[in-house]
Amino acid sequence: MSQVSVQDTVLTGIPGEPRLIGGKCPDCDNHVFPMQKDCPKCTGDQIEKVELSTKGILWTWTIQGFPPKAPPYIGETDPENFEAYGVGYVELPGEVKVEARLTENDPTRLRVGMEMELTVVPLAIDEEGNEVVTFAFRPTENN
Amino acid sequence: MHDVAIVGIGMHEFGRHDGVSGMDQGVVAVRRALADAGTQWEDLEFAFGGSKDAGSPDTMVSRLGLTGLQFINVHNGCATGGSALISSYNAIRSGTFEIGIALGFDKHERGAFRVRTRGDNLEWYGESGMALTTQFFGMKINRYMHDYGITQNTLAKVSTKAFRNGALNPMAWRRKPFSEEEVLESTMLSYPLTQYMFCSPGEGGVALVLVRADKAKEYTDSPVYLKSCVVKSRRFGSFEVFSPHLANEFSEGPTVDASKAAFEMAGIGPEEIDIAQLQDTESGAEVMHMAENGFCEHGEQESMIQNGETEIDGKFPVNTDGGCLANGEPIGASGLRQVYENVLQLRGDAGERQVPGDPCTAYTHVYGAPGISGVTILSR
Ligand SMILES: [Zn+2]
Numbered sequence: 444m445s446q447v448s449v450q451d452t453v454l455t456g457i458p459g460e461p462r463l464i465g466g467k468c469p470d471c472d473n474h475v476f477p478m479q480k481d482c483p484k485c486t487g488d489q490i491e492k493v494e495l496s497t498k499g500i501l502w503t504w505t506i507q508g509f510p511p512k513a514p515p516y517i518g519e520t521d522p523e524n525f526e527a528y529g530v531g532y533v534e535l536p537g538e539v540k541v542e543a544r545l546t547e548n549d550p551t552r553l554r555v556g557m558e559m560e561l562t563v564v565p566l567a568i569d570e571e572g573n574e575v576v577t578f579a580f581r582p583t584e585n586n
Numbered sequence: 587m588h589d590v591a592i593v594g595i596g597m598h599e600f601g602r603h604d605g606v607s608g609m610d611q612g613v614v615a616v617r618r619a620l621a622d623a624g625t626q627w628e629d630l631e632f633a634f635g636g637s638k639d640a641g642s643p644d645t646m647v648s649r650l651g652l653t654g655l656q657f658i659n660v661h662n663g664c665a666t667g668g669s670a671l672i673s674s675y676n677a678i679r680s681g682t683f684e685i686g687i688a689l690g691f692d693k694h695e696r697g698a699f700r701v702r703t704r705g706d707n708l709e710w711y712g713e714s715g716m717a718l719t720t721q722f723f724g725m726k727i728n729r730y731m732h733d734y735g736i737t738q739n740t741l742a743k744v745s746t747k748a749f750r751n752g753a754l755n756p757m758a759w760r761r762k763p764f765s766e767e768e769v770l771e772s773t774m775l776s777y778p779l780t781q782y783m784f785c786s787p788g789e790g791g792v793a794l795v796l797v798r799a800d801k802a803k804e805y806t807d808s809p810v811y812l813k814s815c816v817v818k819s820r821r822f823g824s825f826e827v828f829s830p831h832l833a834n835e836f837s838e839g840p841t842v843d844a845s846k847a848a849f850e851m852a853g854i855g856p857e858e859i860d861i862a863q864l865q866d867t868e869s870g871a872e873v874m875h876m877a878e879n880g881f882c883e884h885g886e887q888e889s890m891i892q893n894g895e896t897e898i899d900g901k902f903p904v905n906t907d908g909g910c911l912a913n914g915e916p917i918g919a920s921g922l923r924q925v926y927e928n929v930l931q932l933r934g935d936a937g938e939r940q941v942p943g944d945p946c947t948a949y950t951h952v953y954g955a956p957g958i959s960g961v962t963i964l965s966r
Contacts, residue, residue: 449710449713449714450709450710450713454710473833474831474833474834475831476830477707477708477830477831483822484833502729502832503725503726503728503729503732504725504728505724505777505778506724506774506776506777507715507776508773508774508775508776508777509773509775511712511715511718514713515709515712515713515717516712516713516714516715518714528715530715530716530721530725531725532725534834536834537834538834539831539832539833540832540833540834541830541831542716542829542830542831542832543716544714544715544716550777550778555728555729555732566713566714566715577710577714577715578714
């Protein structure tokens with residue numbers, strides 16, 4: 444089964460080397476995610492596409508304890524099979540905080556300030572039989 | 587500039603009302619507000635009406651009377667009701683009109699708000715299991731607890747207060763008190779927030795008749811004056827709901843900005859406010875909004891709430907009608923419900939939940955998607 448990105452303009456390098464596509468403003472160095480041309484910091488409109496850092500620090504987090512509504516969610520929504528999952532903001536130093544799924548769903552194993560790195564988690568199987576994945580962060584081994 | 591007074595208030599019970607449309611509830615609220623003011627629909631010069639999911643408010647003229655009044659629909663996220671009010675306020679303050687009505691109603695589907703990201707190039711955001719308001723609130727309070735030492739027990743106390751106050755409010759949806767244990771042991775929806783720490787989308791309607799202040803005594807012996815009315819959107823660097831990214835640099839959110847502007851406009855400070863209705867989408871929001879609105883320092887809420895200071899008979903009563911937690915959140919009506927409660931309290935008409943000591947000043951605050959806040963200050 445091959446892997447495909449939930450949105451290849453946001454999450455690229457699937458399978459194998461996931462990277463998030465954001466933007467950087469040439470006028471004020473502000474970063475955005477996902478990519479947009481307009482800069483909410485300096486009001487410019489020349490933001491350029493960049494690959495964001497794959498490592499960062501957990502800034503805050505929660506655990507999604509109930510199945511989100513579908514649509515829009517394409518993952519498991521059957522309460523019998525649903526497994527809680529972590530969501531957090533990971534601060535990429537010098538860039539931006541991105542909101543992402545977390546691989547960890549145990550509150551005792553998450554804390555503000557942890558080192559995190561980019562990976563993917565499966566969401567669903569598409570009509571062609573591919574595994575649709577989205578981006579996620581996992582605690583690094585340094586924690 | 588003219589001063590503005592509220593001379594009539596009307597509300598349709600909040601909750602779930604099968605077979606009653608959102609518009610029906612809005613019409614009831616309007617008729618009750620008109621009766622309270624002792625006036626008629628045909629005397630109104632304008633209306634601003636807000637609803638997110640229950641139809642175009644201006645179509646209610648076919649039920650209330652085709653009088654030709656200026657009726658403008660307002661649709662402004664979670665500040666929809668507050669925006670109807672500020673529009674009405676400015677219409678009178680500017681001298682354009684002497685009397686009009688601000689109204690809001692709503693009726694939402696059950697369960698957490700469904701986010702529609704289609705067409706915004708953000709389909710992946712909802713598809714990936716993010717874009718939930720509940721997650722935002724969980725993440726905001728989790729960071730806040732980390733920074734300022736707020737405990738989960740304090741979050742539970744906010745909920746038990748809300749349901750206790752709701753039990754005293756005949757207009758409230760949830761009128762059954764819960765214990766702290768029941769709150770803490772209910773389903774964990776978005777850590778650290780449990781089911782009974784969250785409000786639910788609901789139904790209801792509220793209407794407020796406003797007049798130029800010099801006309802107020804023609805309608806009532808107990809007018810309540812709108813000393814300020816402010817709506818603010820977010821600035822760069824603030825932490826808001828539905829943000830796939832946040833800037834690394836920090837700035838205060840729209841609540842802080844709206845609060846400062848409202849106090850400046852009213853010419854008083856937070857220490858002069860007797861009661862407050864603060865956005866409590868979940869119990870952590872009430873805690874954070876106490877500080878963001880200037881009523882205490884960050885972290886002081888822990889002892890204030892543990893000591894009962896925000897109870898109806900406490901030093902600084904907060905959400906005396908049960909707030910969003912006990913009333914639910916019909917978006918178009920929610921901000922106006924807070925003003926309705928404050929008018930009752932300032933008139934001394936709040937019955938079993940009346941704040942003692944003849945309160946003179948009252949404060950309302952709404953916050954919500956997409957990073958918008960509305961504040962009012964009222965006085966007798
Ligand atoms: Zn810029």
